[in-house]
Amino acid sequence: MVIGGDCSVLLGAGLAMKRRGGVGLVHVDGHTDFRHPGNSDGCASVAGEDLAAAVGLHWPAVSDIDGAGPYFEPARTAHVGCRDDDAELAEVRTVVGAVVPTSEWRGRGTAAVVDALRTTAGAAGYWLQVDVDVLDPSVMPAVDSPDPGGCTPEELIELLRGLAPRAVGASVTVYDPDLDPNGTYARLLTEILTVSLGDLGSELR
Template identity: 55%
Template sequence: MGSIIDVPTNLGLRPPEPGCVPGADKAPQALRAAGLHAALCRQGWIDGPPVLAGRYHPEMSPGQVRNQAAIVEHAHRLASRVAQALDRGERPLVLGGDCSTLLGVGLGLAARGRYGLVHLDGHTDFRHPGNASQPANLAGEDLACAVGLHYPELSQIDGLGPYFEPQDVVHAGCRDDDAHLDEARGQLGAVVSASQWVADPRGALAAIVAWTERDGLDGFWVHVDVDVLDPAYMPAVDSPDPGGISPSLLSEALAGLWPRAAGMTVGILDPDLDPDGQYAGQVASIILGAVAGSGPQAKTL
């Protein structure tokens, strides 16, 4: 059985313009309007209450990421909800919001055992204090934080970090010019760039799936930022970079991973950049096709 956890947060993002607030917190409601929640509930899923985030503040304090205290507080509450769902035998589908949600998911899983992570993202999200003079926005630093490379206040909440051991993480989807690609390759269990994925879809997916079958894991989580898609298909994100994958490749990957995953996060869709809901509908169809067994680009919304 699956359960939906809406996580409408934008705490990990930079302001799109001075004085403006990022729109990613509106994504769960946009996916609901696209029919995702109703379609899943018709198949027996549980639609639980959202995990609301604190108020977004664009200002930063030295030695902290933007909205750091609110992110930590939110991570505690999301971790509790993920753990409760797993305790009930449910598989959570966490709908963000920005990818600071990985902090709460990782915290909840780390309290239960040793979990792996499949991180599908258009960026490595591997910026951290060791490679940047001033870390700023956790949405570009979430993977580094999850493997223990960030400020201790973020990477060692409740003494549970790293939430994922670096060798237990596979990243796929970053662009070849990602500033932290080489470091990620040296630290993580496996890295598959978007260009590698596009050039050899079958081999890339086989490598990712084989990695999840390693011994020693209590399970694995799938984290998806929809900016893994090329902007030709998905421009409604805060950092659209060319060279991404197609919706069909993402659908194929999620359909292969979901049946054995402990749960999944999907995030970074910005409805402010999608006024007619076209891209929310596309994301909803990809998700439904993966988790409800309806096949890629399901038409049952």
């Protein structure tokens, strides 16, 4: 379990998983984080490029450390939680195994989405990357890139409860304490994680 920092920590987790034989990836994020040198001249922050880098679409110094890229196979990679107006949504749909924006998540229901994500990422297990900005900024404003249209705490809890048992590990990122001087949102996030990730890896033991 990795808590803290921004989404670039996914690359370290991915490199470690690749060295252990490879697993799938479920990427829970309010953005696709799919900016890369092939679609942008402004690559400067892996926090907004982590999913692209994790599946091999970045400069080799980022996406192919020690010749290990891609850290996650695109076909075994699933994303959930972006908004409908995400700039890279159309492209990421053509690359990874499953993409479920928040609007589609609500339309299909969490149970069906969990089944689809688990099927895509694989029965052998997957890494679970959670960016706190998947939550709507009305309930979690202490993030670096808040965008309306996110999920509720209850929806996130249900999603993570369904995903956690088959996850080999998890990273939770982008909570910004500078935007939470009273600790209100830290307490909310702690409650969400405590309730939803208690069974992390239980199906793989």
